[in-house]
Amino acid sequence: MNKLVLIGNGFDLAHGLKTSYSDFIVWYLNKVSKAICSDMFYEDAIIHYTTSYRTDYNEIKSIQDFLDFMEL
Numbered sequence: 001m002n003k004l005v006l007i008g009n010g011f012d013l014a015h016g017l018k019t020s021y022s023d024f025i026v027w028y029l030n031k032v033s034k035a036i037c038s039d040m041f042y043e044d045a046i047i048h049y050t051t052s053y054r055t056d057y058n059e060i061k062s063i064q065d066f067l068d069f070m071e072l
Contacts, residue, residue: 025063030059030060032047040052
């Protein structure tokens with residue numbers, strides 16, 4: 001007999017996986033900030049950003065960190 005096990009919402013989070021919406025946003029903002037630091041430019045369907053000077057990359061841990069980074 002085949003068995004199908006459905007795991008409800010929260011199973012991943014209860015096991016320490018970083019799969020929440022806020023974890024996704026922080027991952028995405030880290031991707032954007034790394035690109036800006038290396039290329040001084042980033043563009044996708046959500047963000048378009050260009051700067052005229054380089055800066056060192058610091059890991060983004062929150063949305064506020066990203067907003068502070070964008071103020072350069």
